[in-house]
Amino acid sequence: MPAVKPEFGAQARQPISVLHGVGPAIARKLHERGIDTLQDLWLQLPVAFEDRTQIVTLDALQLGQTAQIEVRVAAVERGFRFRPMLKVTVQDESLRQLGLRFFHYSSSQASQFQVGRLLRCYGQVRLGANSFEMVHPSYRFITEDQAGVCRDRLDPVYSNIDGIGAATLGKLVRQSLQHLPPEADLELIPEALLRDSGLPGFGAALTAIHEPLPGTTLAELRTGRHPAMQRLALEELLAHHLSLRKQRLAVKAKAARRIDPPASTLEPFLAGLPYRLTAAQQRVIDDIRGDLRSGQPMLRLVQGDVGSGKTVVAALAALSTIRAGGQAALMAPTELLAEQHARTFMDWFAPLGIDTVFLAGKQTAAVRRQNLQCIADGAGMVIGTHALMQDHVQYRQLDLVMVDEQHRFGVDQRLSLRDKGEFEAHSPHQLILTATPIPRTLAMSAYADLDVSVIDELPPGRTPVQTVALANSRRDEVIARIRDYCGQGNQIYWVCTLIDESEDIQAQSAQAAFDLIAGCLPGIEVALLHSKVPPAEKSRIMRDFKDNRIQVLVATTVIEVGVDVPNASVMVIENAERLGLAQLHQLRGRVGRGSTASHCLLMYQAPLSAMARERIEVMRQTDNGFLIAEKDLELRGPGELLGTRQTGDTGYRIADLSRDASLLPEVLRLAERLMQRYPEQSDLLVARWIGSAARFAHA
Missing domain, CATH: 2.40.50.140 (Nucleic acid-binding proteins)
Structure with missing residues (x-):
């Protein structure tokens, strides 16, 4: 195995204080952004380019x-x-x-x-x-x-850092490039592995991005077609993939409790369900049970389109864990969704003699103390928001950690909950649930540390949702039709993107819509729900809506995830042009859960941009979540699907998972060879691109 030279990386690790103009104050501001060495500055890549030629x-x-x-x-x-x-x-x-x-x-x-x-x-x-x-x-x-x-070449544009302007940062970057070592000392991917790629070396690519050569066009750089962009994107994707693979190996090296209760302990639960599991649900449950009995920590992502039955799958995983003497915790991103999960699990588990504890941040002190004691005493099922992973929450034996819609949490939050189940050399099993279908190209790179199961079948009885698009100018016509729907016993969601009116954004607010609809529909119970409504009032409103005491629920996108009211058959989305495909699909999934014909009305403010028009057309043409996710990735990139702005996430500097999908087969090939033959270089690649944030590469 080729050895790494002892002096390798010494130049890259030099502190930024060697540069002219970097005193303690500048160094401190750069340190706050994770910039401490010359290599950190080399990787502060331009965010744009300007053509002043x-x-x-x-x-x-x-x-x-x-x-x-x-x-x-x-x-x-x-x-x-x-x-x-x-x-x-x-x-x-x-x-x-x-x-x-x-x-x-x-x-x-x-x-x-x-x-x-x-x-x-x-x-x-x-x-x-x-x-x-x-x-x-x-x-x-x-x-x-x-x-x-x-000038004879394009100008790079750098981001602002608090207290350091873009121009100053650019000067520091250019100064740091004068300290670049020879290519042979800078390259981390062995020449034998890159020989046939036709791409430049790392140092040459870095220089070509920071100081574009004459003749380089904006189009080459913006589209990522420039060889230097391809070279750096390849290495960055490779570093992230290696980091995830190493995370997986580290977790799998630990032991986990073997969970394999007799099948007879699950039969009463299955017998109590008013439906039979689909073949897809059964297949995913078999995957999970195989993981639980393996003696290694489960690391599994379950993808399922809206309404595919992920909650039942999670309940069976939890029940297996509880029947084996452990505890299971389910963390949801909002109190509304967490409380709904809690009610569902209580209905399922109470007849089986299993305690379900709901923990949320805004409970009274007395209720909270009682719930914390129940958790410490070993209550089998624990459900809540991020409150589940706070320091004062103590579990007796947390063997299964489940996270719903995990991209809505910061990665450090997910890790904190996992750490609650760490005991000596044992780690808890982890099950991640998402109703956001992840395109294959994205899953290959972003979830390399997880096994992936897909529930690709909807339960029988789900009715197709007819989707139509209408201009906002036809709002009065829609309200008139709503009266007819309510008269037939149906319930309606009316979703707005704003809570209150805004001078800066031309969009209907939830408050204005509520006032209008309530005034136009006397005798029909209309309610308003948004993030500012107190938790107890939110719970009452959702309970009354589910029990059909409220016919029209005007809400913000707070109801996007997980709210289940089978009798609701109409979804009206105001200013649909302001929402992405994934969010529109999630909202539409709130209806069509019963046997009644269901409708989704996408109301838009004309004129539509080309992208908004394309999104609405996709929604009209298909209800296949995976096709919609692929299109969303194409239109908006991976940020919305993965939550790249969440605390602790390691966003990409130059790579774009949609644009650079063609590089992924080469990334997988290089990763295999590096881990087998050049493990030291693998570690250095991860350190170069991710550094100390490697722990956060995935929960």
């Missing part, structure tokens, strides 16, 4: 274009209408004029704009009151001999 005349500008112009100051106006404003009128040799508008400026800055002075500006062209304008463009004054002289 040419000058566009004012008469050639187009609305929405981002361009560089060379102009002279024609007039300066300072005013104060709603806030201070500086407007500079400029013109070029075409004699066309354009306005530069600034809302944040100093007196000294304003005094620099003197009539006749030459400057170069870069910004987006917008439509002003009388002509085109640029708002807060970047600019610099130039001399006559600099006129017409442009």
